[in-house]
Amino acid sequence: MVDHAPSKLVRACLITLTFIAVVAAAKEAQNLFAPATFALVLGVVLSPVVSRLDSLGVPRSVSAAFALIFGAVVIFLLIVALGPLLSALIDQVPRIQQQFRGWMNELTFMLRSIGGINFDVERTISQGGENAVEEAIPSVAEALWLAPNLFGQLLIFAGTLFFFLMTRDDIYGAIPQYRVALKQADRAVSHYFVTITLINLGLGVSLFCVLVLIGLPSPMLWGAAAFIANFVLYLGPLTIVFSLLLAGLLAFNSAYALVAPVSFLMLNAIEAQFVTPALVGKRLKVNPLVVFLSIVFGLWLWGPLGGIVALPVVVWAYALVSAQSKRGTASEY
Structure with missing residues (x-):
């Protein structure tokens, strides 16, 4: 009788190592895989729209371009809607820091009175808190350095979404089962x-x-x-x-x-x-x-x-x- 336990163990180890390698590659190549995956997800959501346009006789390239434009407009509107929210939150940061510093001062005073413990929490907050917003907002040089990277990710997103929607039937047809x-x-x-x-x-x-x-x-x-x-x-x-x-x-x-x-x-x-x-x-x-x-x-x-x-x-x-x-x-x- 053949013992299949070693072969099963080897297979399990290979699957585990493959999974770790894939995760490591996805983490390392985030700028490539993240926008491509997001485009595929959006393509799946928009696929019924493309299928409906196909049934009306619209060419696949036109329907894919329409879905791409529609998705881009929706994402743009969400970003525009988030702008006032982020601005309001940034405006509230100094007030939150001041209130939080007051709470920490009261807590530190209470702890000192109980155990005589010396805390530097309020000093850390007072020294670093005021610069939190400035550090969170990128400088002009950082923005210029990030611009090509952002443009590349947008290009990957748009290309993946368009070509997935245009060739979805061909991709699925390659695996008929x-x-x-x-x-x-x-x-x-x-x-x-x-x-x-x-x-x-x-x-x-x-x-x-x-x-x-x-x-x-x-x-x-x-x-x-x-x-x-x-x-x-x-x-x-x-x-x-x-x-x-x-x-x-x-x-x-x-x-x-x-x-x-x-x-x-x-x-x-x-x-x-x-x-x-x-x-x-x-x-x-x-x-x-x-x-x-x-x-x-x-x-x-x-x-x-x-x-x-x-x-x-x-x-x-x-x-x-x-x-x-x-x-x-x-x-x-």
């Missing part, structure tokens, strides 16, 4: 993320209305932040909660400061427990642990962009496996 499942996965993921976008928009508008009633400054900016952050599950809403708590403490001097974060928690709970399951259903429901770990891995690998593309990649892979398994089950009968 997965062609139907791939297209089903594309449609499912596109429907999923269009629905999630509308849900997040509703969440942002609801938060805006609540903050107007509460009287928290810049409610429109907080609504836009909630809309964008909710795409990064778990971590995004958690960031909004802590940010609203800090904003409430700066704006109000009583327990009223807790109204804003608690209101967002309630809105997010309603969205996650009732609205999203009702509109999306359970056909693309991925294990929450897998979702969380994939987002954390994406953030570690490529930063914010990795956190954005992590969930679409996981959902697409899950939809592909589900479609292929259903197709395989149906072929057995």
Whole structure:
């Protein structure tokens, strides 16, 4: 009898080493793989639009160019919408630093009175805090150095998106055993993320209305932040909660400061427990642990962009496996 244990161990080791090598290459070549992956994700979401234009007789190159322009316009509008939010947050940094320095001074004084411990926290904050904004904003020389790199990433993104949309049928046709499942996965993921976008928009508008009633400054900016952050599950809403708590403490001097974060928690709970399951259903429901770990891995690998593309990649892979398994089950009968 042949013992297959060594061969299985060797195969497992090879798979592990291959995975480590791929991850290391993806991390090292972030400027190449990150925009290309983001383009592929956007291409999957926009693929039904291209397919619809194909059915109307529009040439594939024209429909791909239209989808590219549409995606670029949407991304540009999101960046423009984020501009006022970032400016408002930068304007609030000195005030936050001053308030935080006051809290740290009180905490340090209390700890000193208890144990006689000497802390330099407030000195560090006072010396380095004032320059935090200046250090965060790149200089003109740094901006000029980053410009070619940014242009190259934009070129990679645009080229990958255009040629993927134009040759998607050819790519899928090269692997006929997965062609139907791939297209089903594309449609499912596109429907999923269009629905999630509308849900997040509703969440942002609801938060805006609540903050107007509460009287928290810049409610429109907080609504836009909630809309964008909710795409990064778990971590995004958690960031909004802590940010609203800090904003409430700066704006109000009583327990009223807790109204804003608690209101967002309630809105997010309603969205996650009732609205999203009702509109999306359970056909693309991925294990929450897998979702969380994939987002954390994406953030570690490529930063914010990795956190954005992590969930679409996981959902697409899950939809592909589900479609292929259903197709395989149906072929057995």
